[in-house]
Amino acid sequence: MQKALGARSFRIAAGPRPPLVLLVPACVAALFALLPLGYLAVRALERGPGYAWDVVADERTLHLLGRSLGLTAVVVAASLVLGVSLAWLTVRTALPGARAWSVLATLPLAVPSYVAAFAWLSAAPGLAGFAGAALALTLVSFPYVHLPVAAALRGIDPAQEEASRSLGHGPAATFLRVTLPQLRPAAAGGGLLVALYVLSDFGAVSLMRYDTFTRAIHTSYRASFDRTPAAALSVVLVVMTVALVAAEARTRGRAGHARTGTGTARPAVPMALGRWGPPALLWCGAVVAVAIVFPLGTLAYWLTAGSSATWDLGAIADTAWATLTVAAAGAALTTALALPVGVIAARHRGRGARLLEQAAYAGHALPGITVALSLVFFAVRYAYPLYQQLPLLVCAYAVLFLPVAVAATRAAVLQAPPVLEDVARSLGRRPWQVLREVTVPLAAPGVAAGAALTFVVCMKELPATLLLRPTGMDTLATRLWTETGAGSFAAAAPYAAALILLAAVPSYLLGRHRT
Amino acid sequence: MRRPLAGRITALVAAGLLLPALAACGSDDDKSSPGEGGDSALVIYSGRNEKLVKPILDKLEKAVGTKVEVRYGDSAELAAQILEEGDRTKAGLFFSQDAGALGALAKEGMLAKLPQEQLDKVDKAYRSADGDWVGLSGRARVIAYNPDQVAEGDVPDSVHDVVKPEWKGKVGFAPTNASFQAFVTGMRVLEGDDATREWLKALKDNGAKTYAHNLATLDGVEAGEVSLGLVNHYYWYERVAEKGEDKVNSKLHFLPGKDPGALINVAGAGVLKDSGQSETAQKAVDFLLSEEAQTYFADKTMEYPLAAGVTSTVEGLPPFDSLESPDIDLGKLESLQETLAMLQDVGLV
Numbered sequence: 001m002q003k004a005l006g007a008r009s010f011r012i013a014a015g016p017r018p019p020l021v022l023l024v025p026a027c028v029a030a031l032f033a034l035l036p037l038g039y040l041a042v043r044a045l046e047r048g049p050g051y052a053w054d055v056v057a058d059e060r061t062l063h064l065l066g067r068s069l070g071l072t073a074v075v076v077a078a079s080l081v082l083g084v085s086l087a088w089l090t091v092r093t094a095l096p097g098a099r100a101w102s103v104l105a106t107l108p109l110a111v112p113s114y115v116a117a118f119a120w121l122s123a124a125p126g127l128a129g130f131a132g133a134a135l136a137l138t139l140v141s142f143p144y145v146h147l148p149v150a151a152a153l154r155g156i157d158p159a160q161e162e163a164s165r166s167l168g169h170g171p172a173a174t175f176l177r178v179t180l181p182q183l184r185p186a187a188a189g190g191g192l193l194v195a196l197y198v199l200s201d202f203g204a205v206s207l208m209r210y211d212t213f214t215r216a217i218h219t220s221y222r223a224s225f226d227r228t229p230a231a232a233l234s235v236v237l238v239v240m241t242v243a244l245v246a247a248e249a250r251t252r253g254r255a256g257h258a259r260t261g262t263g264t265a266r267p268a269v270p271m272a273l274g275r276w277g278p279p280a281l282l283w284c285g286a287v288v289a290v291a292i293v294f295p296l297g298t299l300a301y302w303l304t305a306g307s308s309a310t311w312d313l314g315a316i317a318d319t320a321w322a323t324l325t326v327a328a329a330g331a332a333l334t335t336a337l338a339l340p341v342g343v344i345a346a347r348h349r350g351r352g353a354r355l356l357e358q359a360a361y362a363g364h365a366l367p368g369i370t371v372a373l374s375l376v377f378f379a380v381r382y383a384y385p386l387y388q389q390l391p392l393l394v395c396a397y398a399v400l401f402l403p404v405a406v407a408a409t410r411a412a413v414l415q416a417p418p419v420l421e422d423v424a425r426s427l428g429r430r431p432w433q434v435l436r437e438v439t440v441p442l443a444a445p446g447v448a449a450g451a452a453l454t455f456v457v458c459m460k461e462l463p464a465t466l467l468l469r470p471t472g473m474d475t476l477a478t479r480l481w482t483e484t485g486a487g488s489f490a491a492a493a494p495y496a497a498a499l500i501l502l503a504a505v506p507s508y509l510l511g512r513h514r515t
Numbered sequence: 516m517r518r519p520l521a522g523r524i525t526a527l528v529a530a531g532l533l534l535p536a537l538a539a540c541g542s543d544d545d546k547s548s549p550g551e552g553g554d555s556a557l558v559i560y561s562g563r564n565e566k567l568v569k570p571i572l573d574k575l576e577k578a579v580g581t582k583v584e585v586r587y588g589d590s591a592e593l594a595a596q597i598l599e600e601g602d603r604t605k606a607g608l609f610f611s612q613d614a615g616a617l618g619a620l621a622k623e624g625m626l627a628k629l630p631q632e633q634l635d636k637v638d639k640a641y642r643s644a645d646g647d648w649v650g651l652s653g654r655a656r657v658i659a660y661n662p663d664q665v666a667e668g669d670v671p672d673s674v675h676d677v678v679k680p681e682w683k684g685k686v687g688f689a690p691t692n693a694s695f696q697a698f699v700t701g702m703r704v705l706e707g708d709d710a711t712r713e714w715l716k717a718l719k720d721n722g723a724k725t726y727a728h729n730l731a732t733l734d735g736v737e738a739g740e741v742s743l744g745l746v747n748h749y750y751w752y753e754r755v756a757e758k759g760e761d762k763v764n765s766k767l768h769f770l771p772g773k774d775p776g777a778l779i780n781v782a783g784a785g786v787l788k789d790s791g792q793s794e795t796a797q798k799a800v801d802f803l804l805s806e807e808a809q810t811y812f813a814d815k816t817m818e819y820p821l822a823a824g825v826t827s828t829v830e831g832l833p834p835f836d837s838l839e840s841p842d843i844d845l846g847k848l849e850s851l852q853e854t855l856a857m858l859q860d861v862g863l864v
Contacts, residue, residue: 060859118727121727122731125726128725206691207727209690209691209725209864211859211864219852219855220852221591221592221595222591222592222693222851223696223851223852223854223855224851224852225591225594225595225598225615225616225619226852227595227598227599369592369595373595373596373599376596376599376600377599380599380600380601380603384603387605388586388605463592466587466588466589466592467588467592467596471558471584471585471586471605472584472585472586478587482564482565482566482587483566485564485566486564486565486566486567487728487730487750487753488566491566
């Protein structure tokens, strides 16, 4: 038990070169994620570097960059507050109904950003602009922080906190000095995903009429039908992403966060909230109310107010099934590709490992339409029989959401003590055996959380699905788009509701798993 | 507890890794373009909403006698997709919500010239000057008003009047709506950039209320939040068809005197040159210009049919030839980029 206290003091060594069993699939994943960049290079330089530079060096570009970064900073900060507070309350305290709150806190992820923006805008038109965009984006993206932080909290050995308390620290000091530092990788990883999500979002900012970088890219496609300036601007987003990923890596420090004591960690004893119980409940209730109840309420209002409502349950079920299948395939492929990258990122510190991880993230801030067009470009040229077929759509999901799964995997592996892998190796296990018998089982809950997260974001993906789906196939998101596009909000509501309800399934399973 | 999950994850990993491998195998046999292989299906990329046009496209399938596959999307995004596909495009016909997207494809030489007899069915103002695409249905910009707040005779006859002080804070519009932006582009073509910029500034300074889209603007007029709304005509007629005229509060005013605010936008179609489907695609255009299809656009989407000889029978809709819309080459509406820059400068979007 005393050894557990030493957990923070051991350091991750630079480590040997990653074994081939990890390196080869990780490189495949990275190449996959880099496809959109290859396309951007082709399109941006189509009319020579001078033209691309003129687009990028325009004064407006800088102005929009500032606006995008401002919005990103606010949304990330707000998401950290919501995500960390809810995770701590639901995992570590005796909050009544903790498991239910935990599931509910995941659901906002299934609300498409444009549905959230729409709901807020119809309730309070005055919100249009920065405030509305920040509000809508925070409420749909804070689960990116909540999920990994909750997973990390479950993985922390309570012995350290107990030791801290026995040495005279109060609960607040213990949280700040012992718990929070261990949550840092998970929180920073989640915050990075929120940042990239905000940078790539188009739905919320366009409805809220807040001009950002992504809107400029869309304008280029929509107004002048010109892909060259769009590509040049997209390159700026990529550069920004790489900078953000590098900055996040710097916050990681060199501390290890795995438990090294003997035996199995006990589950933490939930902290009694005492007189803080009611405010804590109120806080959870308020977040769930604005993030889930409010959009669902808006859907209910659409249903009752419009006359276009049609409860074609067969059609909804078919669409839901198609959505489930394609999102499950997307999540499976994404998780599989992310696993080697995540393990390398957690266990190896060389420049190569860093590059691999950055490659996985590089395209994540790109708007969906840009990624979709890049896959059109490559598929039409090099994989024509696959074009507009299901496998290509699944690949698109992997390209789009690889970082979501990488972040979850990395955070999970970080919590598994590397010494166990050393022991396995010293006992003669081969690298793939170590991976299969030690690393993956230990990281499994976190990896599964990442898979669930990917599943939910695949379900609501719209721009790439529209361009790459097999002709005639519909997902819940495309149906929602069709119905709202025709102004049939009442007919759209069942699809939006189905999307949110389906997202509840993986959240619920995750909640069950932790026992 | 952890074991079975790990097992399942391993299975997922294996399945996931197999997928791209299979995909890679599949990509080896490179086929030539779809039209050549006895694959006679007609593929339509439709930028028009499925809810609006599916019934008529189902009939089109019977009319052209081959299987028809429709891909729905956003007009501009589909145009970008076709440009990216290049000569290997799957699309035989592009059915666009607006002239701009068709113009973009024509500019890259991706559209086949349409036969003269097809073009001749539609007034010159509503088709490509070079014969690349043809307009199928039109929607007029109008002013919706709330008769509880404005008497019929007091509704402005020009968009230039809505920026006058008596309408301060009483006008609603949707600055991000494509039709509104097309109208602004039309105003720039007709009256020049400086005059248009002044008008936009005046609109903003006059406290005009912005809405997310045309329907919300109409709702604003209905609820009396604003007295006037700059919208497309068919939203109102759809609302009337849905709720009944006695339940619709607002009324419409069609602007006279070739005012820029009376612009007519068109939805149209073009045949892709390289898809190997041009023969069936042309038959499809024939059908879309036929009385059956044109009547559909008139009755069901409440638009103006553009083919000669078909008139709308929608109750209360002014006849198409009575509209005094401005003379504009719709091809010029491609300069939307500058319009957006202007809207941004003025601070409306």
